[in-house]
Amino acid sequence: MIIVYGIANCDTVKKARVWLTEHGQTCEFHDFKKRGVPPEKLALWAQVVGWEKLLNRRGTTWRKLDAAAQAAVMDAASAHTLMLAQPSVIKRPVVDWGQDITVGFDAAAWAHRI
Secondary structure (H helix, E strand, C coil): CEEEEECCCCHHHHHHHHHHHHCCCCEEEEEHHHHCCCHHHHHHHHHHHCHHHHECCCCHHHHHCCHHHHHCCCCHHHHHHHHHHCHHHECCCEEECCCCEEECCCHHHHHCCC
């Protein structure tokens, strides 16, 4: 079972979910806003893809943080703390394919998975 993690109103998450449906893939959706970020999953994602890739430094949530909060993110532990506290700073979608984890939406790369 494919699990898509993200935020329902995120355009990239919407595109990803539509793409999966159009390609006959059923998926479960885990909404960070409603269900939070599972700490054990966040740790796994950071281990698999790296905390640097998981942390969205280009997004609105990151840009709204004050300079001190941004500067405090220096390693996996500090990034983990921030991502748990502010899930909107996680790059979306995070997709658990069952045997792999991906971050972001890339239709060409996803086409090779199905």
